[in-house]
Amino acid sequence: MARTRIQVPATARRDEVVEIRTLIAHTMETGYRAGSDGRTLPRDILRRFSCRYNGELVFSAELYPAIAANPYLAFSLRVDASGSLSFTWEGDNGFAQTESATITVT
Amino acid sequence: MTPRRRIVAALLWLGGWLPAAAQTDGATRRSGFDAMSASLQAMQRDDAQNPGMLSVADGEALWRGAPAPGGRACADCHGDARQSLRGVAARYPDWDAIDRRPVNLAQRINLCRTRNQAAPAWPPESPELLSLEAYVAHQSRGLPLQPSAKPELAPARAQGRELFAQRFGQLNLACALCHDALAGRRLAGNPIPQGHVNGYPTYRLEWQALGSLRRRIRNCMTGVRAEPFAEGSAEMAALELYLAQRSAGLLVETPAVRP
Numbered sequence: 444m445a446r447t448r449i450q451v452p453a454t455a456r457r458d459e460v461v462e463i464r465t466l467i468a469h470t471m472e473t474g475y476r477a478g479s480d481g482r483t484l485p486r487d488i489l490r491r492f493s494c495r496y497n498g499e500l501v502f503s504a505e506l507y508p509a510i511a512a513n514p515y516l517a518f519s520l521r522v523d524a525s526g527s528l529s530f531t532w533e534g535d536n537g538f539a540q541t542e543s544a545t546i547t548v549t
Numbered sequence: 550m551t552p553r554r555r556i557v558a559a560l561l562w563l564g565g566w567l568p569a570a571a572q573t574d575g576a577t578r579r580s581g582f583d584a585m586s587a588s589l590q591a592m593q594r595d596d597a598q599n600p601g602m603l604s605v606a607d608g609e610a611l612w613r614g615a616p617a618p619g620g621r622a623c624a625d626c627h628g629d630a631r632q633s634l635r636g637v638a639a640r641y642p643d644w645d646a647i648d649r650r651p652v653n654l655a656q657r658i659n660l661c662r663t664r665n666q667a668a669p670a671w672p673p674e675s676p677e678l679l680s681l682e683a684y685v686a687h688q689s690r691g692l693p694l695q696p697s698a699k700p701e702l703a704p705a706r707a708q709g710r711e712l713f714a715q716r717f718g719q720l721n722l723a724c725a726l727c728h729d730a731l732a733g734r735r736l737a738g739n740p741i742p743q744g745h746v747n748g749y750p751t752y753r754l755e756w757q758a759l760g761s762l763r764r765r766i767r768n769c770m771t772g773v774r775a776e777p778f779a780e781g782s783a784e785m786a787a788l789e790l791y792l793a794q795r796s797a798g799l800l801v802e803t804p805a806v807r808p
Contacts, residue, residue, distance in 0.1 A: 446606055450597045468603040471757070512757035513600035 444540060445469055449530060451544040455522050461546070463494065463502075464517040467532055473508040489534035492516055497526035506534075522548050579733075580799050581742035581807055589754075593806035601683060601752035601804025604676070604759045608684025611677060616668035623681075626665065630688050636695075638686035639801055642790050643697045651705050651786045655682050655761060673780045679759050683750045686803035693800055694747055696793040705783070709791025712784060718775030739808070745796040746789075748805020759804060762789060 450464040467489070474486025486508065493503040502518045529543045582590060592598045612630055615622045627633045642653040645660065652660065658681055659670035671678035716723045727736070728744035735741065749762040756764075763785060767777035778785040 446603045448597060448602060448606070464597045466597060466600065466603065468600075468607075511754070513603060515598050515600070 445532075445538075447530075447540070447542050449542055449544050451528055451546055454547045454549060457548050458521060458523055459548075460519050460521050462517060463520055463528065464515070465492075465494075465530055466513060466515045467540075468513055469532075469534070469538075471506075471508070471510055471512045471514065475508065487535045487538075489514060489532050489538065491531075491533045493531050494518070494520075495529045495531075496520065496522075497524065522546060524548055578745065578796065578799055579743055580745055580747055580802065582748070582802060582805065584733075584740040584742055585806075585808065589806060589808060593802065599752070599804060599806055601750070601759055601806065604680040604683045604750070604752075605687045605804060607676070608680035608682070608687075611681045612684055616662065616666050620668065621666055623661070623666075630685065634685055634688040636689050636692050638689040638803070639692050639694050640697045642702075642786065642793060644699045644701045649701075650783075651702055651790055653762075653786070653789055654685060655679075655763075656781070658682060658685070674761060674764060679750050679761060682761070683759060683804050686750065686801065689801040690803055691800055693798050694793060694796050696790070696797055702790055705787045706790040706794055708784075709787035709789070709794075712788050713791055713795075718770065718773035720773040722773045724769070744792070745799050746792045747796050747799040748802035748807070750803065751805045751807050753807050755808065762792070 446468040448466040450462075452461050455461050469489050470487060471489065472484050472487040474483070474488075476484050478484045488508055488510070489506045491503065491505055492514070494501055501520055504516060506514060525546065525548045527543050527545050529541055531539070531541045533539050582593065585593075596602050609630075612623045615625075624630070638654055641657065642651045643657070644650075645652045645657075647664075648660075655673070655678055658678065662668040663670050713724045716726075724744065727741050732741050732743040746762055749765070750759045751762075751765070752759050753765075763780060766785065766788060770777040778788065
């Protein structure tokens with residue numbers, strides 16, 4: 444399991460626009476670099492990030508080899524109901540990780 | 550000329566020019582943080598963005614967990630790191646009374662593992678060692694560096710001061726030529742920092758990872774085409790001691806972000 448840091452405000456007013464911030468530990472190996480033995484290191488990157496809010500897809504991103512290690516993604520979200528946010532990262536070598544957070548909307 | 554040739558030519562030109570030694574004293578010490586772009590400063594300041602905080606979180610897990618089932622965790626002896634280790638990293642490298650030599654924070658962690666936890670030492674630059682070092686150093690964030698004043702450290706510190714001023718490598722440059730005399734100016738478009746050690750282990754964008762001060766020194770030494778000091782050598786310990794003294798008073802930034 445990769446280490447993640449997710450920032451979601453614990454509470455928000457109805458229809459407020461909140462900022463969601465995510466960070467995940469990942470090498471994002473490009474597949475173009477040579478290792479210490481001179482051979483090319485195989486590509487190992489995250490390819491897709493998605494965020495679901497009470498089951499509905501609200502944000503997603505495609506990631507490519509030029510994206511730096513430990514990708515940080517932040518986005519805005521208008522919240523209309525209390526519930527859960529789930530964050531999924533998918534990548535090479537069958538990498539898949541899902542984390543969740545809750546938000547209370549008043 | 551290729552860009553690389555041009556840099557080498559510039560370095561050689563610098564090497565031939567001996568400016569009056571402008572030692573960085575207390576009043577003019579500047580953290581490398583000040584020379585960074587606003588976006589990079591924001592990346593370091595904001596714990597949600599700072600990738601070094603991922604390692605700090607890893608280090609906290611290592612702090613609480615026993616190295617082997619049934620073994621003693623760091624936290625079992627030292628308790629809550631936020632209190633027991635506040636300010637500790639700011640005085641390292643320190644003197645080890647048993648081995649009678651200066652030890653840096655990473656070496657102290659490994660000594661603690663072999664002496665008290667019956668666990669093998671982690672290899673230098675291993676993710677575990679860097680994470681735990683980052684977690685321990687992070688507890689001193691915001692405190693001024695206060696190098697240990699133990700008299701046993703004085704000879705090594707004096708040696709470090711000499712090494713800092715000594716020319717070496719094919720380019721025949723000394724640390725002091727750039728980091729004392731030309732700090733604040735530019736080399737190949739990049740600002741030359743004063744070379745302070747208040748943010749280690751540091752997340753360098755060039756490395757795309759967290760790295761130790763030793764790795765940074767090796768980087769600089771291969772840059773002037775010298776053979777880097779070996780890990781655990783007396784020279785490396787001496788240089789680290791002097792660098793900590795030279796940065797005294799600057800606030801600890803661990804985990805710092807640098808370009």
